[in-house]
Amino acid sequence: MFTAQAATTWLTKFGDAIATNKAYLSDLDTPIGDGDHGNNMARGMTAVQAALATQTDADLTTVFKTVAMALISKVGGASGPLYGTAFLEMAKASKAGTTDLPTLLAAALAGIEKRGGAQAGDKTMLDVWVPVVAAVQADKLDATLIATAVDSTKPMIAKKGRASYLGERAIGHLDPGAVSSGYLFTALLETEAQA
């Protein structure tokens, strides 16, 4: 059972990772995007952390919904609606009664796929989400799997997002949304390890 408290810990850790790596994420977004992914995510996660701080007794659904709303209304760009939708779908699933992490994450993944119309192999955050969610279902998520998934975006040609304008020139660059998603799941691993 995934609790509101675990969710809060998870998102706090994720926010810290984003804050620490803000410049790095924007740097990754420079050669194959528009150089703002770190700023976008940092703006969103600052809002998430502020919103969560005011909601100490919230249930899981409320936590997810708060996160979703903060991301949707503060991030903008491509990552805002995608991360926002992911948490909105988790809020919906938890409201429908689930507290099972694999089920929650599967709902989040489906939301991202639907919102963005991308699939694994398109050099987006989905190249992390797809293998990670599969691993969570099989209960074998670990740091190596996350790192491998993130690195897998490096040789890819992008089919969605700004990097798709580059054709072959995107090869050799990590996808910034995949890297930030890597932080998300690393934070989740650390949260689970503490529990």
Next chain:
Amino acid sequence: MFTAQAATTWLTKFGDAIATNKAYLSDLDTPIGDGDHGNNMARGMTAVQAALATQTDADLTTVFKTVAMALISKVGGASGPLYGTAFLEMAKASKAGTTDLPTLLAAALAGIEKRGGAQAGDKTMLDVWVPVVAAVQADKLDATLIATAVDSTKPMIAKKGRASYLGERAIGHLDPGAVSSGYLFTALLETEAQA
């Protein structure tokens, strides 16, 4: 007696000096003006040389008027009307019957003073014209006198032209119009020496 041929030689030599020193004159105009004096004068003297080339049999008045019109219509800026007026006044004086160089130059000088409202000491071309014309009257123009007159503008504060916006910061810079006027009178000296 100053002849049309002498005038043509004079202006050809002056045009050559301007062409050679175009970049230098614009450089002089950069710290205390707008960096275009060389370009302005070169544009004008190219037009003068082209116009003179089509007028092989012209009399003195026609030569001066041709020069005046070319300068007035091609130079613009401050130097165009000033040099243009100088030659227009010489054309008028020669039309009235003078071929005496000191008288011609005195008319030119009066024209510049009237058109620009400046006087010696204002760090303009007049700081060359005034002593040179006086020297011509006294028949003692030489290269040293010209050089001294040009150099005299260096320590001055400007009271007319763009350099006047600088106040004390104009000190230490030669006035570009004084330098180009120096070329004019050096060309005259050379012309007289040949005659």
Next chain:
Amino acid sequence: MKKIINAPQDVVPEMVDGLVRAYPQYLKQVPDTLAMVRSDTASMVGKVGIVSGGGSGHEPAHAGFVGQGMLSAAVAGQVFTSPTPDQIYAAIKAVDQGQGVFLVVKNYSGDVMNFDMAKDMAEMDDIEVQSIVVDDDIAVKDSLYTQGRRGVAGTVLMHKVLGAAADQGASLDELSQLAQAVLPHLNTVAVALSAATVPEVGKPGFELADDEIEYGVGIHSEPGYRREKIKPSKALVTELLAKIDERLHLDASHQYAVLVNGMGATPLMEQYIFSHDLLDALAEKGIKPAFMKVGNYMTSIEMAGISLTIFELTDAKWLDYLTYPVKTIAW
């Protein structure tokens, strides 16, 4: 980075505030948002609203085109970042007159998704919303397997055409048909001399050497299709026009509208010289534009460069829409 700003994170709210306070006769801000709606509400009554927007940094787009005969509202995102759905939704609500609202979106993942979410929100409120996703940048290959072409300066001509039609009472469906009809005829391609610096990033999106240019760049420092040594204006015109011609097949018997668009730091002097060379090159093909505009319309902060948009006027009415009078800050 040397800019006339305060804290980089305050750039957008301060900019929007400065704009609406400088031009209260044109714009008012929807409270607590970065959405700006037409002050002249009387001119909107009974008409379909037209809302556009996107990341900031493209000024005068989009707020400069808000006014009678053009947009009803514009939404400003963070610099080079799509606005969020709640903001877009606030603009939709502010302009809806019961006739529905039409959204003009540029084809970027972020913009498409955020405007889509706003549409969902509006529909839950029973506001009918339709939209067009503008993708006029022919520098990028269109393909089913990619994000497709980007939306750039041609978007401003889309605003103009739709705004004129809406002001003359076109319905939401009619506007949608008009937008679909216009879209394939908008063709833009750009050349950059230098990149923009996003204030929060602090350094340019790409680096060009002192004698280098890049063809095909986007309006967010997206890379283009070729980098080479700077050439005379005439040669730049040849390159960009050939690129457009590949797709458009310029033809003396057709009518065209032309937009020469400065990217932000390029002075009008250069834009007019480019226009001179362009008009010469078109004249060689027997073409004289039926409509032309030159200036900074869809910029990329302080990027230096020019984009060229050629809009084939396959319907005679479109020219009337382009010349239809407007009351805006920047058209």
Next chain:
Amino acid sequence: MKKIINAPQDVVPEMVDGLVRAYPQYLKQVPDTLAMVRSDTASMVGKVGIVSGGGSGHEPAHAGFVGQGMLSAAVAGQVFTSPTPDQIYAAIKAVDQGQGVFLVVKNYSGDVMNFDMAKDMAEMDDIEVQSIVVDDDIAVKDSLYTQGRRGVAGTVLMHKVLGAAADQGASLDELSQLAQAVLPHLNTVAVALSAATVPEVGKPGFELADDEIEYGVGIHSEPGYRREKIKPSKALVTELLAKIDERLHLDASHQYAVLVNGMGATPLMEQYIFSHDLLDALAEKGIKPAFMKVGNYMTSIEMAGISLTIFELTDAKWLDYLTYPVKTIAW
């Protein structure tokens, strides 16, 4: 120097050609000159003509302000170099309707002398000509013993006021009185982040370090009154406003028009932020401008920076003139 041009010496004729061909509905070129007159000749009938001009490099000034309600003609000199008398005279002749012609001249030795010579020529042709020499740049000390203050962005407001009055039928004498009355109330001061490069010169008029700015620069890279480290927009506003206040003594009971003018390479983003800070600073003094405009009106090629003009409206009619409708490319 990286510019979209062809040969540097062709910059002005090519620019003028591009401009008049792009905008034939506004401008036509006087044959064999770089003078541009209003295409809409009907709007000039029976009215005093207004002619302005100066060196090129200040686009959209001056041709961008030619049109009904504003200028009758504009004359383009070489870059940063006054036009020649024959060209100015050609413009005077082209616009004269028997009611005389009024010249708006900026206070530079060259401009004053060339326009004076043109006036002499016109008078020989029995065209009555009067003129005003605009000297709104308060960064320079005025003194009987110097050239006096420079003419800068405030000139555009002078065009607007005189153009509106002329369109309403003011006589040559009335325009002259109006110009004299307006002049002392125009106050401009600028801050530069970088200098312009004259194409034929090939290098910037001055060098500023990556973190330096200069207050009080002119529109031809004339040096200003102080150089220092870049400051936030708010601090720049404080400096420029204090400078203007010294002369103008801003007062909540008076009315003001404000022009925030971009120098060429400064994006609207920065101009709007500066406007935000300016409006805040004015509000602290209890002042809300009666009229405001923000944008590139009197540029200095690709110089980065902003000038601030504050025009005290001591006569209520002046506000009407400022808001009077015009048909121009750039107002």
